[in-house]
Amino acid sequence: MDQLLNLETVQEIRELGILRPKGNFALDLYNLFDEQSDKINKELAAAVTCLDLNRVRHLAHSLKGTSANIGALALSRCAEEIENLLQDSHCNIDALTNAVHKLPLLRQESLTALKHL
Numbered sequence: 001m002d003q004l005l006n007l008e009t010v011q012e013i014r015e016l017g018i019l020r021p022k023g024n025f026a027l028d029l030y031n032l033f034d035e036q037s038d039k040i041n042k043e044l045a046a047a048v049t050c051l052d053l054n055r056v057r058h059l060a061h062s063l064k065g066t067s068a069n070i071g072a073l074a075l076s077r078c079a080e081e082i083e084n085l086l087q088d089s090h091c092n093i094d095a096l097t098n099a100v101h102k103l104p105l106l107r108q109e110s111l112t113a114l115k116h117l
Contacts (some may be wrong), residue, residue: 004106004113009071030114033070037063041103044082048093048100056096057086063103072110078102 010026017025040063047055064079082099085091 004072004074004110005117006068006071006073009068009073010114010117013071027115029070030111033066033072034111036066037075037107040066041107044100044103048097051093053086053091056100057083060086067110071114072107075103075106075110078106 013026013029019025040059044056044059044063047053047059060079060082064076064083067073067076067079078099082096085096085099
């Protein structure tokens, strides 16, 4: 995963924040994403452990979209990789588990980078 963030999306979020008179729009958005993505990551790990592949697919799709919306490009791509693994009728569970285990670190790296820009 070469590029951690989509800087164009990050800039668009900053520009939206100019329209908000009080508070820090971007930081509020990142904090909300922090809470939601943490919950999704935990649910994904549990779903993989139980081999609930439909739940994994749903959660990965949610994470892909929310990550892309805040500019967390690498995280979104990893979630997309999980979706792609699930398209195969003979899903490689080891590859799926490895991809899910990458998510917490990518999430933390993304949030750290976003909050320090």
